[in-house]
Amino acid sequence: MSDLSVKTPVPAAATPAVVTPTSAKPSILFGIVTVLLGVLVLLAPRDEDTTFRLATDSDFVQLPEITVPADAATWVLVLLLAACTALAVWQRATGRRTPLWLTVVFAVAAVTAFLCWAAAGGTLPVIGLLGGAVALAVPLTFGALGGVLGERAGVVNIAIDGQLLFGAFAAALVGSIVGSTWAGLAGAMAAGALVALLLGVFAISYYVDQVIVGVVLNVLVIGITSFMFSQVLAPNSAELNSPPRFERMPIPVLGDIPVVGPILFRQTVLVYLMYAAVALVAWALYRTKWGLRVRAVGEHPKAADTVGINVNRTRYRTLLLGGLIAGAGGATYTLVSVSQFNREMTGGAGYIALAAVIFGKWDPIRATLAALLFGFASNLQGVLSVLGSPVPSQFMLMLPYVVTVFAVAGLVGHSRAPAADGVPYRKA
Template structure:
């Protein structure tokens, strides 16, 4: 005869599973810091006059009227709205709830409106030019970020993004000049980026060398090689080897005539249109195809992927090569769109900004693209404020893109986790 004794839970213990939500306080703290910074700027440096926001260009078929606002009053109103957003973020933190993305977007738009109203007092802000220029400057960052997302999703840390961008710019100049075709230059840039990625793969995947060290060394190596080739080969033969055709702006009929949106998105270089396609294809392939599932599997748990028949080494090599080719295409922007000539170290460390966009975007291609656009906006804002004679010190202008990067990654990204096996060499067996 058996007796069943029912289990009696201990006092205060429940059989129901409990979910503990970890909420970072970095977001409300960063909201408060930025709000106080704008309030201090407006309070200690009063700006009289009005600020005009121009919403049209002289080439627009349908022109929207400009908006003129009192500079200081508008700035204080935006500070008040930022304070409300901060209070809402604090309330959510105390309730153990995360700050939603839409609130961050509202806070960013409100804060930027207040800053521009104060910084451009007595002048005008070309809104369309500011945003269109931001998109253009973000092109290499987005291509680099896409390459970084793919590489790290496969488990390989791609510190060499800057080297891939620089190699792409170098190859685009030479191939475009010799072939007399800008698109041949783009293909050359992709091949150069893939070549740098191949070297990264050989050392990181095959020989298990520390991936961060290999990436840094590759960046330095590409800088040294391209600088030597520029001074010894390109400079003496500028006409034949360093004068590639330009991929100038091409307006898309009908779409380019839409007010505000048209000039920003549809009067761009063909390389920008290629960027649109790349973002969609990478996002679709990573989440909607068998290949993308395998890439994510080898980046999260390569041993488990191996047990179900996925070739981890081959998958990582293929993904790293594709990532390098995409990043190399971004390098073509410098010599085929921006300057139309190769110069030493012309990427200016953009690869590291792209890597920050990967982290800010939490290893997602769409989010990484949006992060890269934010950094492109900061870079273009620096130039626009300098042109209109803003009271913001020129030294701060030069720092602006990097300050935005630090604030975004350190303060607004919240808690993030990269692929579990990223940076870990896979040894079969």
């Protein structure tokens, strides 16, 4: 009897398509900013011209000024923003992420549109605006680098503001006593490391909630420095609160490059140290065995312990290194900006540095770019105030914090902190 049954091949189970989730926040933020700028131009048109100055009087190459009609230029840029928003919405609808280049184009166009409108009838010094932004970003960058190191090792560093403030205090005190900017910088770094050590003792050794410890340390440093200022520094200002300052030190040849030179290479020593710190931290974190151990401790401390890495010792060392770096950022306030210490002079910059850590997705280079963005917002409010911008002064004071909220809430997209960030490690 013949076998009439036919073996039909069984189709393989269909592999489900993997859909990468995309965030709608960038496209929503793009739309909000575009509408706000459009409404701004409609309600308050500016008939004057806006002039952008691209050189300083001391530049070897004098670039010509660019003058544009404020309203027309702003409307052209608003249309460009609308096109970027439409492209972001299309990327979202097709399941794609908003590309980085689109975010950069949108941000540059939005800032330029606002500047065209706000500086109408005046001359905007682009070199001063961007160079000042780099200088103001120095403490934010150093604080963000300290935060990145701590959190990569698994310790949430809310105490960045305390490290910056205590570093500023120590820089003023030590610099005044010794009469040396470098001694003041060393004192600032030691002060930042001391705050980091206190954070480590409570968070790593005694398993106290790291967020609570960080907030308490910030308040403690504010209290100590305010008391010392009123009782020690203020009565003896000439001897204890008059440190020397780092002067600008242009780099030959590099400082003469048009636009880029005056912005990046006519700065103080602390700015050049910032460049070096960013490069060294990024290289060490991703290209060395030490960096691999730090990242392993922050991601999976139990597995790191299994292969012989001392988890808590690694966290202590990394946290102390981050404190040294953050303390150096605090020296900017008293050795560069103002040659004396004042109460709460950081103005909560440590929290903006913490936002830069999150905005930068716990990466040193991205965190630095975020710090530069916040530094630009801080300097912009000062420049526009000098130009007599119609923007209310209260809003200008809010601008750095508004930019911080919009950046973290709208542009950060999907981000993931190190898996063991904020989790104490108890060795079995």
